[in-house]
Amino acid sequence: MESALRNEWYCVPWKVLLLNIVEKIFQDHSENPVQRVEPGDIVNVKVDKVIMLDIAGLHPELLNNPPKKPFDRDKIAMIFDHFVPAPNVEVASGVSKLRKLAKRWDIGNFFDYGRGGISHTFAAERGWFLPGRIVANTDSHSIAAGAYNMLSRGLGTPELMQVICTGKTWYIVGETIKVNLTGKLTGAAEAKDIFLRMAGDMGDIPNTNIEFGGTGIASLSVDQRAVITTMCAELSADFAVFPHDSVLESYLDGRAEAPYRPVTADKDETYTLTSEFDMSEIRPMVAMPDHVAGNTRPAADIHGSRIDQATIGSCANGRLDDLASAARILKGRKVAKDVRLIVTPATQSIYLKADELGYLRIIAEAGGVVTNPTCGACMGGHMGLLGEGDVAITSTTRNFKGRMGSRDARIYMASSATVAASAVNGYITDPGDILGVNSGE
Amino acid sequence: MNKVLQGKAWTFGDNINTDLMYPHACYTLPEEERPRHTMWANRPGWAGQVNSGDILVAGKNFGVGSSRPAASNLKGLGISVVVAESVNGLFLRNSVNVGLPVVSCPGVSGIVREGDTVTVSMDTGKLVNETSGKATEFKPLPGFLMDIIEAGGIIEVLRKNGQIDSNPL
Ligand code: SF4
Numbered sequence: 001m002e003s004a005l006r007n008e009w010y011c012v013p014w015k016v017l018l019l020n021i022v023e024k025i026f027q028d029h030s031e032n033p034v035q036r037v038e039p040g041d042i043v044n045v046k047v048d049k050v051i052m053l054d055i056a057g058l059h060p061e062l063l064n065n066p067p068k069k070p071f072d073r074d075k076i077a078m079i080f081d082h083f084v085p086a087p088n089v090e091v092a093s094g095v096s097k098l099r100k101l102a103k104r105w106d107i108g109n110f111f112d113y114g115r116g117g118i119s120h121t122f123a124a125e126r127g128w129f130l131p132g133r134i135v136a137n138t139d140s141h142s143i144a145a146g147a148y149n150m151l152s153r154g155l156g157t158p159e160l161m162q163v164i165c166t167g168k169t170w171y172i173v174g175e176t177i178k179v180n181l182t183g184k185l186t187g188a189a190e191a192k193d194i195f196l197r198m199a200g201d202m203g204d205i206p207n208t209n210i211e212f213g214g215t216g217i218a219s220l221s222v223d224q225r226a227v228i229t230t231m232c233a234e235l236s237a238d239f240a241v242f243p244h245d246s247v248l249e250s251y252l253d254g255r256a257e258a259p260y261r262p263v264t265a266d267k268d269e270t271y272t273l274t275s276e277f278d279m280s281e282i283r284p285m286v287a288m289p290d291h292v293a294g295n296t297r298p299a300a301d302i303h304g305s306r307i308d309q310a311t312i313g314s315c316a317n318g319r320l321d322d323l324a325s326a327a328r329i330l331k332g333r334k335v336a337k338d339v340r341l342i343v344t345p346a347t348q349s350i351y352l353k354a355d356e357l358g359y360l361r362i363i364a365e366a367g368g369v370v371t372n373p374t375c376g377a378c379m380g381g382h383m384g385l386l387g388e389g390d391v392a393i394t395s396t397t398r399n400f401k402g403r404m405g406s407r408d409a410r411i412y413m414a415s416s417a418t419v420a421a422s423a424v425n426g427y428i429t430d431p432g433d434i435l436g437v438n439s440g441e
Numbered sequence: 442m443n444k445v446l447q448g449k450a451w452t453f454g455d456n457i458n459t460d461l462m463y464p465h466a467c468y469t470l471p472e473e474e475r476p477r478h479t480m481w482a483n484r485p486g487w488a489g490q491v492n493s494g495d496i497l498v499a500g501k502n503f504g505v506g507s508s509r510p511a512a513s514n515l516k517g518l519g520i521s522v523v524v525a526e527s528v529n530g531l532f533l534r535n536s537v538n539v540g541l542p543v544v545s546c547p548g549v550s551g552i553v554r555e556g557d558t559v560t561v562s563m564d565t566g567k568l569v570n571e572t573s574g575k576a577t578e579f580k581p582l583p584g585f586l587m588d589i590i591e592a593g594g595i596i597e598v599l600r601k602n603g604q605i606d607s608n609p610l
Contacts, residue, residue: 042585058468059510065596068606090469097610140507140531154508156535158595165604170585172530204456204502206527206545236505236529291456293502379507380465400460400506402482407464 018266020176021241022209025151025263029134031168041173047075049128050163051119051137054080057094059157070105071167077109077128078102079119084374087382117347117373118315120144120152124226125347127255131244131262136163141315141397144230146210146241147222149248149263153238174207174238178271180214183280188432190325191224192317192395192415195231196285198277200296206236208272211265213243216279222251223319230316231397234292284430286393287413290401299418299430307391310335310423311404312416313344313371314378314396320350320357322395322416327359329420329434330366336426341368342384344376368423380404386411393428395419442591444563446496446521446542447571451487452555453480453499459506459532463514476517493519496561498553500525504532504543512536512543522561524549524568524579537586540594546579563587 017036019027026037029045037043050070056062070076078098086092102110116122120142123129131149135142140154155169163169179198185191210232217225225242232240242248244262252260284299312318312326326343335341343363345351351373354360360370369384376383378396385405386392392404392411395418399411412428421431432438461483467475479488497515503525504511512535515523523536523543536543542563549568553559557572566581582590592598599605 042583055468060472061510061596064609065600066606066608066610067599068604088469100610138508154531156508156510156512156531156538158538159534162538162595162599165599165602172583174530204505204527206502206505207530234505236502236527238530291458291505293456293505380460398458398460398506400458402464403460407482 130260146229147225175272181216190415191227204293210240311394317395318346326420335367455500459511462511504529
C-alpha cells in the first residue's frame with residue numbers, strides 16, 4: 001500500500017502532521033517521545049493493563065519459566081475463560097498452577113470460575129476498556145477493544161511474559177483504512193451481518209488497521225460495535241477502532257475505572273483507502289465453511305442447507321443482545337427434532353441478566369441447552385464439540401476446519417438470529433422469514 | 442542462526458490458519474508430541490514427512506487465527522523459515538518470539554513448486570528457486586525482530602535479562 005501522500009506532508013514544514021486514531025494512541029504510549037509515527041515504523045509502547053487467561057496454564061513455556069516479578073501487580077489481571085469449568089485433568093492441573101502464580105504475584109484482579117467471563121467482553125463490562133488505552137492480552141480477538149476507542153490485539157504467551165516483566169511491547173505501525181458505515185440496520189439483520197458483509201467484500205487485510213466512521217455509527221450500540229471489531233481479527237486486521245462519541249460516553253458513564261481522554265483522528269487525515277457500507281441494505285449473511293474473509297453469502301442464498309447443531313455464544317456473540325435475539329425467535333417455538341442447540345453466554349453478568357429477563361428459560365423450554373459462561377465450543381474446548389460428518393451453524397467467531405471438533409465437520413457462521421432461526425427449522429434460514437420481516441421484498 | 446537458509450519446499454495455499462497448524466488436541470498433549478499433529482485437518486500425514494531444514498511456502502493470509510503457539514509446531518517439525526504471499530500480524534509476532542523466521546514475499550507461490558530446493562537470504566531479502574532458477578525479492582525482517590529470532594526467541598531474552606523465576610510452577 002502506498003504511503004506517498006503521507007510523506008508529502010512531512011516535506012511541507014508548515015503543515016502539521018496528521019494522525020489517525022491508531023497512530024495517536026501509539027504516539028501517546030511510545031516509550032521514547034516520537035515526533036511522528038508512520039506505517040512501517042516499529043513503536044515500543046507502555047501498556048496500561050495486562051490480561052492473562054486460563055489457557056496460559058496449557059503453555060509449558062510459561063509454567064516452566066514463569067516471570068520472576070510483574071512490572072506492576074495492580075496492572076495485571078488473570079481471567080479464566082476458555083475452559084470454564086475445567087473439562088479434563090490436564091486443564092485442571094494447568095490452571096491450578098496459575099492460581100499458584102496469582103498468589104505468588106499477589107494479583108488482586110483474579111477472576112476464577114463463576115466470577116468473570118470471556119476476557120475482553122468482561123474487561124469492557126468492568127470499565128477497564130477506556131478511550132486512549134493500550135491493553136495487552138493474549139487472545140486474538142482482543143482487537144474487540146477498538147470499539148472503546150482504544151487498542152488491544154492478540155499476543156503470544158511468550159510475548160505476554162515479556163509484557164508482564166517489562167510493562168512494554170512493540171507494534172509495527174500498519175496502514176489504516178477507513179470504513180464508513182451509513183444508514184441503519186433494518187429487518188432481521190444484526191451487527192454480525194455488517195461484519196460478514198464487510199468480510200465478503202473486503203477480503204483479508206493483513207497488517208492493516210480499520211478506523212470506523214460514517215453517519216450511521218451513532219445508531220450502533222457499543223455492544224454492536226464490539227461485535228464488529230471483535231470479528232475484524234478474521235480479516236487479519238491489526239487494530240479496528242471506533243471514534244469516541246456520545247454513545248460510548250454514556251456506556252462508560254458510571255463504569256469507567258478511571259478518567260480517560262478520548263482520541264480523535266485529525267480532521268483531514270488521509271487513509272490508504274476508504275470504503276462505505278450502507279447498513280440499511282445489509283441482509284442476514286452466512287460465512288461458508290473453512291474461512292471467513294471473502295467467503296460470505298446472504299443467508300437466503302443457502303436457505304435449506306441441513307444442520308445438525310446450532311451454537312450461540314463467544315466473545316463476539318454471547319452478549320445480551322444475542323440471547324434476546326435467540327429468545328425472540330425461540331419463544332413459543334421448538335428446536336427442530338434432529339438439531340442440538342447450545343447457547344453459551346459470554347460473561348457471568350450477561351448470564352444473570354438473561355436469566356432475570358427470562359431468556360434462558362425460553363431457550364431451555366424450546367429444547368436448547370444453556371451452558372455457563374465460557375469460550376466452550378467456540379474453540380473446540382468443551383461444551384458441545386462436533387463429531388464426524390456434523391454440519392453446524394454457529395454465531396461464534398471462527399469456522400475453520402476442525403476448530404469445533406472433528407475435522408470432518410462443516411461449520412457455517414452467522415448472527416445469533418440466523419443461528420436460532422436455523423435451529424428451529426433444522427436448516428439454514430434467514431431469520432427474517434421466521435420473524436415475518438421479509439415480506440414485500 | 443544461519444542467515445542463508447536452503448531447503449526443500451513444501452507448498453500450501455491461501456488462508457492456512459493457526460487451528461490447522463496447532464489443532465486443539467495439541468493443548469493437552471505432552472509438549473514433544475504436539476508438532477506431529479500439525480496440519481492434521483487439511484493434510485493428514487504431512488507432519489511425518491517434514492525434515493529438519495525444510496521450508497514452508499504458502500499463499501496469502503498465512504497464520505490467520507488465534508494466538509495459539511502454531512509457530513512452535515512448525516519449528517518443532519524442523520521448518521527453517523516460512524515464506525508466504527502475506528502473513529497475519531499475530532502469527533508474525535508468535536513466530537519471531539519463538540525464533541522462527543517468517544517473511545512476506547508477494548509472488549512466491551508462483552515461482553516455487555513443492556519439492557523445489559529454495560534458498561532464502563534473510564539479510565539481503567533474496568529468494569532463489571535453485572531447481573528452476575527463478576528468483577524474487579522480499580523485504581527483510583527489521584533488525585529489531587531478527588535480534589529476537591537470533592537470540593532463540595523472547596523467553597531466551599528474558600532469561601538472559603534475569604527475568605525468569607528459577608522455580609517452575
Ligand atoms: S469465545 Fe472463541 S473467539 Fe472468543 S476468546 Fe473465546 S475462544 Fe476466542
